[in-house]
Amino acid sequence: MTGIAPSKSSPFRRAVSQMDWLLALATLLLSLTGIYMIYSATHSNPVFLKNSLHLKQALWSSIGLCLLLCILFFDYHIFTRWAYFFYALVIVLLIAVLFSGQVVYGAKRWLVFGPLRLQPSELARLAVILVLARYFGSRGEENPIGFKELFPAFVLAIAPVLLIVRQPDLGTGLTVFLIAGAMVLVVGVRKRVILTIGCMAIASAPLGWLFLKPYQRQRILTLINPDADPLGAGYQSMQSIIAVGSGEFWGKGLLQGTQSRLHFLPEKHTDFIFSVLSEELGFIGSVSVLALFFIFILRCLSAALNAADKEGALLAVGITTAFFLYIIFNIGMTLGLMPIVGIPLPLVSYGGSASISSFIAIALVLNVGMRRKSLTHAFS
Amino acid sequence: MKEWQFNSNPATSDALKRRVVIFGICFGIILLGLFIRLWNLQVIQGEKFRTLSEDNRIAYRLVQSPRGMVLDSQGELLADNRASFNIYLIRENVKNPKQTIRLLAEITKQPFEVLYQRTRNANPFRPFLIKADISRKTMAFLEEHKPDYPGVFVQATPLRRYPSKEQASHLLGYLGEVTNRQLQRLKQRNYRQGDLLGQYGVERTQEIFLRGQSGFKQVEVDAYGRELRIVRPFVEKAGNNVYLTIDMELQKKAEELFEAHEGSIVILDPSDGAILAMVSKPSFNPNIFAGGIDSKDWKGLMKDPLKPLENRAIRGQYPPGSIFKIVMGFAILNEKIARSDEKIRCHGTFPFGKKIFRDWKKGGHGPIDFIQSLAQSCDVYYYTNGHKLGIERIARYARMFGLGSPTGFGAAEKGGLVPSDAWKRRRFKERWYEGETISVSIGQGFNLITPMQAANLIATVANGGNLWKPYIVKKVLSPGGKPLFESRPRLIRKIPISQQIFRKVREALREVVHGKKGTAKKAQVPDIFVAGKTGTAQTVDLKYTGRKRKPEELPRKFRDHSWFVAFAPYEKPTIAIAILGENAGRPGSFFAPYAKELISFYLTKNEQQILASNEATEEKPPAPLKQAPGARR
Numbered sequence A: 001m002t003g004i005a006p007s008k009s010s011p012f013r014r015a016v017s018q019m020d021w022l023l024a025l026a027t028l029l030l031s032l033t034g035i036y037m038i039y040s041a042t043h044s045n046p047v048f049l050k051n052s053l054h055l056k057q058a059l060w061s062s063i064g065l066c067l068l069l070c071i072l073f074f075d076y077h078i079f080t081r082w083a084y085f086f087y088a089l090v091i092v093l094l095i096a097v098l099f100s101g102q103v104v105y106g107a108k109r110w111l112v113f114g115p116l117r118l119q120p121s122e123l124a125r126l127a128v129i130l131v132l133a134r135y136f137g138s139r140g141e142e143n144p145i146g147f148k149e150l151f152p153a154f155v156l157a158i159a160p161v162l163l164i165v166r167q168p169d170l171g172t173g174l175t176v177f178l179i180a181g182a183m184v185l186v187v188g189v190r191k192r193v194i195l196t197i198g199c200m201a202i203a204s205a206p207l208g209w210l211f212l213k214p215y216q217r218q219r220i221l222t223l224i225n226p227d228a229d230p231l232g233a234g235y236q237s238m239q240s241i242i243a244v245g246s247g248e249f250w251g252k253g254l255l256q257g258t259q260s261r262l263h264f265l266p267e268k269h270t271d272f273i274f275s276v277l278s279e280e281l282g283f284i285g286s287v288s289v290l291a292l293f294f295i296f297i298l299r300c301l302s303a304a305l306n307a308a309d310k311e312g313a314l315l316a317v318g319i320t321t322a323f324f325l326y327i328i329f330n331i332g333m334t335l336g337l338m339p340i341v342g343i344p345l346p347l348v349s350y351g352g353s354a355s356i357s358s359f360i361a362i363a364l365v366l367n368v369g370m371r372r373k374s375l376t377h378a379f380s
Numbered sequence B: 001m002k003e004w005q006f007n008s009n010p011a012t013s014d015a016l017k018r019r020v021v022i023f024g025i026c027f028g029i030i031l032l033g034l035f036i037r038l039w040n041l042q043v044i045q046g047e048k049f050r051t052l053s054e055d056n057r058i059a060y061r062l063v064q065s066p067r068g069m070v071l072d073s074q075g076e077l078l079a080d081n082r083a084s085f086n087i088y089l090i091r092e093n094v095k096n097p098k099q100t101i102r103l104l105a106e107i108t109k110q111p112f113e114v115l116y117q118r119t120r121n122a123n124p125f126r127p128f129l130i131k132a133d134i135s136r137k138t139m140a141f142l143e144e145h146k147p148d149y150p151g152v153f154v155q156a157t158p159l160r161r162y163p164s165k166e167q168a169s170h171l172l173g174y175l176g177e178v179t180n181r182q183l184q185r186l187k188q189r190n191y192r193q194g195d196l197l198g199q200y201g202v203e204r205t206q207e208i209f210l211r212g213q214s215g216f217k218q219v220e221v222d223a224y225g226r227e228l229r230i231v232r233p234f235v236e237k238a239g240n241n242v243y244l245t246i247d248m249e250l251q252k253k254a255e256e257l258f259e260a261h262e263g264s265i266v267i268l269d270p271s272d273g274a275i276l277a278m279v280s281k282p283s284f285n286p287n288i289f290a291g292g293i294d295s296k297d298w299k300g301l302m303k304d305p306l307k308p309l310e311n312r313a314i315r316g317q318y319p320p321g322s323i324f325k326i327v328m329g330f331a332i333l334n335e336k337i338a339r340s341d342e343k344i345r346c347h348g349t350f351p352f353g354k355k356i357f358r359d360w361k362k363g364g365h366g367p368i369d370f371i372q373s374l375a376q377s378c379d380v381y382y383y384t385n386g387h388k389l390g391i392e393r394i395a396r397y398a399r400m401f402g403l404g405s406p407t408g409f410g411a412a413e414k415g416g417l418v419p420s421d422a423w424k425r426r427r428f429k430e431r432w433y434e435g436e437t438i439s440v441s442i443g444q445g446f447n448l449i450t451p452m453q454a455a456n457l458i459a460t461v462a463n464g465g466n467l468w469k470p471y472i473v474k475k476v477l478s479p480g481g482k483p484l485f486e487s488r489p490r491l492i493r494k495i496p497i498s499q500q501i502f503r504k505v506r507e508a509l510r511e512v513v514h515g516k517k518g519t520a521k522k523a524q525v526p527d528i529f530v531a532g533k534t535g536t537a538q539t540v541d542l543k544y545t546g547r548k549r550k551p552e553e554l555p556r557k558f559r560d561h562s563w564f565v566a567f568a569p570y571e572k573p574t575i576a577i578a579i580l581g582e583n584a585g586r587p588g589s590f591f592a593p594y595a596k597e598l599i600s601f602y603l604t605k606n607e608q609q610i611l612a613s614n615e616a617t618e619e620k621p622p623a624p625l626k627q628a629p630g631a632r633r
Helices: A011-019 A019-042 A045-049 A054-072 A077-081 A083-100 A118-136 A147-166 A170-187 A191-213 A214-224 A233-246 A272-303 A310-334 A352-370 A373-379 B003-008 B016-046 B045-054 B097-108 B110-123 B137-145 B180-189 B199-205 B249-259 B295-303 B321-334 B372-375 B379-389 B392-401 B419-429 B434-441 B451-462 B499-516 B588-619
Strands: A103-104 A106-111 A114-120 B059-066 B077-088 B127-133 B152-161 B175-176 B196-198 B215-221 B227-232 B240-246 B263-269 B276-279 B344-346 B349-352 B356-357 B366-368 B465-469 B473-477 B484-485 B490-494 B531-537 B559-568 B573-580
Touching: A019 A054, A019 A272, A019 A352, A045 B356, A045 B531, A054 A352, A077 A310, A077 A352, A083 A106, A083 A118, A083 A147, A083 B263, A103 A170, A114 A352, A114 B077, A118 A170, A118 A310, A118 A352, A118 B199, A147 A170, A170 A310, A170 B016, A233 A272, A233 A310, A233 B045, A272 A310, A272 B016, A310 A352, A310 B016, A310 B077, A373 B137, B059 B127, B059 B152, B077 B097, B077 B137, B097 B127, B097 B137, B110 B127, B110 B499, B127 B175, B180 B419, B196 B199, B196 B249, B215 B366, B227 B434, B249 B263, B249 B276, B249 B588, B263 B434, B263 B451, B263 B588, B321 B372, B321 B379, B321 B392, B321 B434, B321 B451, B321 B499, B321 B531, B321 B559, B344 B379, B349 B379, B349 B434, B356 B434, B372 B499, B379 B392, B451 B531, B451 B559, B499 B531, B531 B588, B559 B588, B573 B588
Parallel strands: none
Antiparallel strands: A103 A106, A106 A114, B059 B215, B077 B127, B077 B152, B175 B196, B215 B227, B240 B473, B263 B276, B263 B573, B344 B366, B349 B356, B465 B490, B473 B484, B531 B559, B559 B573
């Protein structure tokens, strides 16, 4: 294997040798699972089948994969250097979507550019991660941060969150906010700050209830009592639980899920793809996917641990948290543990914007891992 | 080398690494939670869910409890429900949407594109109403072909019915599908797309009482959506029953009398403002709205030049004509412009500036006092005294009697118009001319009132100065008979004018009907005294009507409106009536016999009722000994 041994002349080759193949493999397996499950979820519906959503998803994943490879060529610092510019662009897009966005199910989430539809909230997640990694990464001191330093970060995070919540897309807004929170926690915060914010959060929880839209309240209430609105959110939750449970240990077999075939499951190729998977592949299948996600998350965190600098570590932590939140929100929702918010399962659910942005995010994590400390130290 | 630039970035600290590890542990624990949940659902409870998914396919079906009934004051049914069958579609279950909807459009005679678009906009998981009240033949066809069209099903639902058809339609109103705008507002109240709600009349104003609870029953269905078994029923809760103040027999009588006319009749109980009858003609048949109105029918109603949907009783605004002289009479006496026995010489004209205002009677009425001025409806008397009063005082008295603003009966009510200097400056940016005061004095000019206001005016005169807020809902009872709402009469104001003046005006109004020269002698009812006032409201300016023309020669919109207001019995009024013939082209006295019919009908009926109830008390078992024998009548 002398061919790929690190040589002084090519820093990229050195980087390739440090590529996290396990993470790449997990990514690939999850996307393949997704494509197959989308086929399974839609094969009984002639309209969906005619659109061959699984093929479209394969196309999206391929595009994502190409983008991923492109990104690996560049050092991730190039991306963080442009973080503020990117952030500003995303804010502009988020404002634009409020004014001229396409209305789907009563929410304005999409910007339409000819044949392309863009969901700026997908980009916003990445923008906040990049901008915060940059903001905290360039900080020299080791002591925990206080209010003074926290405030600009808070403003950077809350601006896109508020714009996303306005769409309204509470689920995505909340995840972006939580990602920002996780990054701040990893940087390290003074105990006093944590205590104050904690108390404020608890105090303002009832106030937040007042700001929720009726359907959002309904979803939370439905979680507590699924029978309250049996044809709305509770219905979906109930049917999803039945689908998952009925898979039993070995599953009903591929393409054999009755819950999805008989259309008891809503949004089965997007938000409820995990229910279809659990029904057809059973406990074995769903736990395997869970395990794949576990490996995926661990590898992402390991990239953070070994990152060359703080910026890289924070970038990896932010992205990991994003994936993690999407995974638990989505799976928690299909298992009836979380309110029904329209959050897809990363890499597995159908969706162009979501797939591509997932691949970009993974590319950044791989990038951080490839240019890890040992290497930079050794050759600088 | 480019990379040196980045080396200035601070390195990761051990503390940061430690926190990353803590994060990893937290993530692991949460994933473990998901694992446990999966184990629980799929392995421990798996069998239960397997049976649920394979044998029991649970679906939720909407159940609409019947809407409450509307009854008149005597308990006669004005609106109830009958069984009907509706077609619903659950788009998610439809195999071939285009073909299915094409078929549905064909059998329900709806345009395909419209229906297709509407179903696409609806929630795909919920039943969407395709058509209400389908024929038995259609139902049989659908039942037979059910396996070919999954996602389509027929369900029995109560359908609104109005037994009196065209009668009382404006006051009862109709139902209509909830609009998107209303849905935004009513979502919390559990309204869904396709729901019917009151869009007009009592159906609208009493919606919250009338609406029956709707909800879902859980049923077991097969793959075609057929109900196999009810898993969890929905306990129906019917809407509440609304009792109106309307006397339907009187209403019917009024409707029949007015069949051939356009206009309105409003009958009030002068003792508290309760509406006994409210007619607006032409009317419509609310039954055609019950299952969602045909677009053809709807267009027909909207395009009709006579506007049958308009409730003329509260939304028709007309010049009051001579019935305005009642208000003028109060103003003249109360402002002491003239004593009631003071006589004015009427020559048939009233010259003012370059203009000559004419009396309706050529040659005039000669010397005339207050009572005769009303009885004969002398215009010159009111020109003279109206000029002395001035527009501001006239406007004040008109408003005092509730003119110029809605009576408060309903939200859709119009307020009419009481002109004044300030109003004219606002409206036309022009000052008020005294000549206009003279027209207003006999109810012409800018003056506008609604039949409801006219009825309330005469009722207020009848009861000696209590201006009541007219009301139509007497009480609301739950289906079990528990009272939920009981109307209490609301006094808008007590007119600050002495009873002496009220007596004079009433006396004059009696003279209108019973006087030798009264204008409404045709309103006389045997055995009792009736008081009233005629009015003929010109639709074109007085100066054009110098030459008398037959109404038939004029286009409809230029024909006179005819008013007649009355109350009876004179001594102790129990009924107050306002009749308006829209563009009837007749003098107000034309409708005097109608008032007579209605008054005698109502009074006779009441008398019989009193007699009957007295008899009923007679038949009761003997009262306890203690009661004084004199107490029984």
